[in-house]
Amino acid sequence: MTTMPAFHGAHVDGSDEIRVGLIGCGGRGTGAARNVVDAAPGVRIVAMADAFKDRLDESRTILTSRLADKMAVTDDTCFVGLDAYKKLLETNVNYVILATPPSFRPGHIKAAVTAGKYIFAEKPVAVDGAGVRSCLESFDEINKKGLGLVTGTLYRHHTGYLESIKRVHEGAIGDVLTAYGWYNTTMLWRKDRQPEWTDLEYQMRNWLYYTWLSGDHLVEQAVHNLDALNWIMGANPVAAVSTGGRQTRTAPEWGHIYDHFAVDYEYPNGKHVQMFTRQQDGCEKKVANEVVGTKGRAFILPRFSITGAQPWTLEAPINDAYVVEHTDFITSIRAGKPLNELKQIAESSLVGILGREAAYTGKRLTWEEALATPSLFPEKLEWGPMPMPPVPMPGVTA
Amino acid sequence: MAHDDDHEHATSSGIPPVSRRTFIRTTSVAAGALAASQISLPGAWAAGSDEIRIGLIGAGGRGTGAVQNAIKSSKGVRLVAMAELFPDRLAEARKTLADKVGAAATVKDDRAFSGLDGYKSVLQSDANYIILATPPGFRPIHLQAAIEAGKHVFTEKPVAVDGPGLRTVLSLVDVAAQKKLLVGCGLQRHHQQGYLETMARIHDGAIGDIVTARAYWNQGPIWNRGRKADWSDTEWQLRNWYYFTWLCGDHIVEQHVHNLDVVNWAKKAHPVKAVGTGGRQVRTGPEWGHIYDHFAIDFEYEDGTHLFSMCRQQANTAGSVSEAITGTKGFCQANDYVITGEKAFDGSAIKRKELDPYQQEHADFIASIRKGEPISELKMVAESTATAILGREAAYTGRLVTFDEVVNGTTSLAPPTVDLTASLATPPVAMPGASTN
Numbered sequence: 001m002t003t004m005p006a007f008h009g010a011h012v013d014g015s016d017e018i019r020v021g022l023i024g025c026g027g028r029g030t031g032a033a034r035n036v037v038d039a040a041p042g043v044r045i046v047a048m049a050d051a052f053k054d055r056l057d058e059s060r061t062i063l064t065s066r067l068a069d070k071m072a073v074t075d076d077t078c079f080v081g082l083d084a085y086k087k088l089l090e091t092n093v094n095y096v097i098l099a100t101p102p103s104f105r106p107g108h109i110k111a112a113v114t115a116g117k118y119i120f121a122e123k124p125v126a127v128d129g130a131g132v133r134s135c136l137e138s139f140d141e142i143n144k145k146g147l148g149l150v151t152g153t154l155y156r157h158h159t160g161y162l163e164s165i166k167r168v169h170e171g172a173i174g175d176v177l178t179a180y181g182w183y184n185t186t187m188l189w190r191k192d193r194q195p196e197w198t199d200l201e202y203q204m205r206n207w208l209y210y211t212w213l214s215g216d217h218l219v220e221q222a223v224h225n226l227d228a229l230n231w232i233m234g235a236n237p238v239a240a241v242s243t244g245g246r247q248t249r250t251a252p253e254w255g256h257i258y259d260h261f262a263v264d265y266e267y268p269n270g271k272h273v274q275m276f277t278r279q280q281d282g283c284e285k286k287v288a289n290e291v292v293g294t295k296g297r298a299f300i301l302p303r304f305s306i307t308g309a310q311p312w313t314l315e316a317p318i319n320d321a322y323v324v325e326h327t328d329f330i331t332s333i334r335a336g337k338p339l340n341e342l343k344q345i346a347e348s349s350l351v352g353i354l355g356r357e358a359a360y361t362g363k364r365l366t367w368e369e370a371l372a373t374p375s376l377f378p379e380k381l382e383w384g385p386m387p388m389p390p391v392p393m394p395g396v397t398a
Numbered sequence: 399m400a401h402d403d404d405h406e407h408a409t410s411s412g413i414p415p416v417s418r419r420t421f422i423r424t425t426s427v428a429a430g431a432l433a434a435s436q437i438s439l440p441g442a443w444a445a446g447s448d449e450i451r452i453g454l455i456g457a458g459g460r461g462t463g464a465v466q467n468a469i470k471s472s473k474g475v476r477l478v479a480m481a482e483l484f485p486d487r488l489a490e491a492r493k494t495l496a497d498k499v500g501a502a503a504t505v506k507d508d509r510a511f512s513g514l515d516g517y518k519s520v521l522q523s524d525a526n527y528i529i530l531a532t533p534p535g536f537r538p539i540h541l542q543a544a545i546e547a548g549k550h551v552f553t554e555k556p557v558a559v560d561g562p563g564l565r566t567v568l569s570l571v572d573v574a575a576q577k578k579l580l581v582g583c584g585l586q587r588h589h590q591q592g593y594l595e596t597m598a599r600i601h602d603g604a605i606g607d608i609v610t611a612r613a614y615w616n617q618g619p620i621w622n623r624g625r626k627a628d629w630s631d632t633e634w635q636l637r638n639w640y641y642f643t644w645l646c647g648d649h650i651v652e653q654h655v656h657n658l659d660v661v662n663w664a665k666k667a668h669p670v671k672a673v674g675t676g677g678r679q680v681r682t683g684p685e686w687g688h689i690y691d692h693f694a695i696d697f698e699y700e701d702g703t704h705l706f707s708m709c710r711q712q713a714n715t716a717g718s719v720s721e722a723i724t725g726t727k728g729f730c731q732a733n734d735y736v737i738t739g740e741k742a743f744d745g746s747a748i749k750r751k752e753l754d755p756y757q758q759e760h761a762d763f764i765a766s767i768r769k770g771e772p773i774s775e776l777k778m779v780a781e782s783t784a785t786a787i788l789g790r791e792a793a794y795t796g797r798l799v800t801f802d803e804v805v806n807g808t809t810s811l812a813p814p815t816v817d818l819t820a821s822l823a824t825p826p827v828a829m830p831g832a833s834t835n
Contacts, residue, residue, distance in 0.1 A: 174726075177609060177610065177724050177726075178609075178610045178724060180696075180704065182696075184673070241616070241708070241716050241718070243675075243676075243692040243693070243694045243708060243710055244675075244679075244692075245676075245677035245678070245679035245692065246677070246679065247675075247676070247677030247678065247679075247829065247830060248829050248830055248831060248832070260675035260676075260677065260830075261675075262675055262694025262708065264612070264706065264708060270729070272612060272706075272722070274612075274696075274706045276673075276675065276694070276696055278675055278796070278830070280796055280830050280831050281831050282796060282830070282831030282832060283795075283796030283797065283830050283831045284673045284796060284797050284798040286673070290704075292609050292610050292703075292704075292724075294606075294609075294726045294727070295726070297609075297702070358716075361715075362710075362712055362714060362715030362716060363715065363716055364716040393679065393680050394679060394680055394692075394710075394712045394714075394715050395680060395712045395713045395714035395715045396680065396714070
């Protein structure tokens with residue numbers, strides 16, 4: 001293999017080996033570690049960090065049994081605690097997977113850029129305007145340093161999405177008039193409170209259900225299909241009006257997030273785009289995008305087809321985008337032209353934040369207003385008491 | 399026209415039952431076309447005039463408003479009988495009408511009925527133009543009784559709150575047509591010049607094929623009558639009917655039906671299925687019954703196109719009552735009467751010239767009766783009502799619900815008997831994924 005001029009600060013032994021450090025060892029982090037090893041030759045997992053020792057140990061056991069010699073983590077390269085990521089960044093990893101709850105992402109990205117690492121950042125990358133602003137600064141910094149960042153909005157590396165949206169942009173359905181996104185799904189996991197857990201530990205272990213950690217499900221989960229809407233429209237929304245609430249998942253163990261949203265986004269040129277989400281059991285499920293044009297319609301996920309003037313159906317096999325996103329990234333790194341998707345995902349995260357804040361407040365909210373929203377992150381993060389934030393009330397919540 | 403009428407009716411004495419001019423015209427019409435006139439005013443011919451004699455059923459704000467609108471709209475219109483469930487509300491309504499209109503809207507004590515059966519007495523009177531303005535839950539039985547009694551009917555929207563009610567109403571469409579009865583409805587946009595011109599252009603292809611649409615009724619909260627110590631549960635629910643689905647249909651049906659109807663009008667179709675979300679997020683106290691305070695529905699028409707619908711009643715939130723329709727060749731902001739694209743149209747000036755649509759609809763209805771060609775809007779309002787119920791059921795259940803399921807629905811939301819003195823539990827708040835409706 002060729003030498004890797006792009007491996008700033010990580011080029012310690014003259015090889016182009018990808019030495020992965022995993023920050024955030026939950027289900028997605030563990031999955032991403034397995035995906036990256038499958039993505040390209042010359043990849044090893046060399047360090048791990050998590051806020052909780054039991055979570056790290058669990059992940060380490062899985063990865064050890066599944067990855068054989070690709071798993072090169074030792075006791076010395078395992079770090080636990082709220083500052084574990086800092087210690088990991090001091091090791092000789094050159095590729096970090098950031099898979100903690102999203103609210104940590106802006107800070108972790110910034111620290112990883114400072115440390116000169118390539119970054120695979122799970123989606124979303126922020127839960128508030130302040131986090132988005134931080135990411136946009138890091139985006140410039142990554143370009144300046146010749147680093148790279150790929151994110152977990154895997155549709156961008158998915159055969160079906162790529163082929164469909166390429167055709168839409170080539171005019172297969174004429175001019176795009178509107179698009180829709182759906183993330184209507186069931187409830188997700190939850191962990192019962194243990195007597196020894198502080199409030200912070202309880203919230204962090206059930207991070208999905210706290211806006212300051214997850215961004216709410218519109219941001220945390222639906223960002224996939226929101227990102228696709230931005231991709232299809234080729235722009236960011238101008239404003240949003242949104243409804244939402246907490247209708248069935250109302251008990252305190254589900255934190256304070258909503259269980260449904262419906263957002264009416266206003267894109268440039270007066271075009272409106274809608275996003276529907278829910279996390280409610282026993283309801284109609286649908287995860288998809290659809291595009292309406294002057295000459296046809298594109299149906300995106302789970303099948304991929306176009307009707308109208310230029311009908312088309314995807315017949316090629318669909319790739320495993322969880323793996324391919326890492327392949328594309330590593331290929332770009334090894335080619336000396338590392339991808340940088342941070343601006344795109346920061347903006348898509350803000351699309352979610354915009355829709356959420358419009359629902360929480362009941363206001364018509366502009367893009368600029370969403371970008372200006374302050375940080376939801378606690379001023380001082382330490383194990384101990386952490387009040388439960390109130391459930392947002394449209395017309396009441398500021 | 400309207401200004402003349404306004405002027406004419408401005409006096410406290412109101413208008414005479416039949417003006418001399420109307421009488422002359424009437425008699426000449428009668429001489430020339432007796433049979434047609436007989437058909438057009440069944441049960442009314444005995445008076446030997448084309449007088450419109452209103453029988454009001456449901457004398458709340460909208461009912462008394464509709465009486466005023468009808469009297470203002472045309473000559474030779476007066477109120478002859480009225481029914482209202484609660485005696486205090488009846489007295490209030492009589493005073494309002496006497497104060498605002500005078501003799502033409504003043505009925506004697508023996509023509510003012512209260513109680514649940516009051517409507518029957520109105521239908522037995524010589525009224526020939528029935529205004530139905532009770533809570534929507536009563537509409538199907540009142541419509542049926544009025545049409546069976548051979549009366550022309552103006553019915554407020556919506557016309558049902560559930561499947562059994564819808565089927566009753568749909569079964570009356572042909573009956574009313576056979577009897578040549580007017581069935582006008584309170585979807586007054588159909589009588590607004592700007593909407594009419596805009597829709598004519600859409601139907602003429604001004605925006606090409608309709609490929610997506612948006613309908614909104616986002617506003618703040620509305621009235622609440624509180625609760626008095628001597629009110630039974632049933633009385634409390636009836637007086638606060640808006641907050642009980644068996645009476646109101648929920649606000650998506652009671653209010654947003656207007657906007658959904660506009661999109662149906664443009665599409666010349668109704669949606670075939672829907673998936674939706676909604677809930678009771680802010681208006682959660684028991685005084686607000688059990689209805690939702692927001693809905694967002696993804697409707698789908700037979701041709702696969704979507705209608706995005708959003709409605710809420712929440713204080714201090716962004717408002718909008720509007721319909722936007724996108725076609726392959728243009729875009730229409732229906733409520734502004736504006737079309738952009740190849741065949742652009744700006745009808746915004748019409749708005750300033752339009753008559754009050756609540757008055758215009760009665761003018762149109764009464765004219766159609768007098769012409770012997772009574773309008774029937776019953777199928778239209780039934781389908782738009784069904785569309786709104788479809789949206790509500792999609793949100794309540796969380797399921798994909800079809801239009802046919804709604805129309806064929808067998809669950810009646812009303813209690814088996816309505817007893818004013820009875821205790822009656824507030825129905826549970828609908829829980830998506832758990833509702834059995």
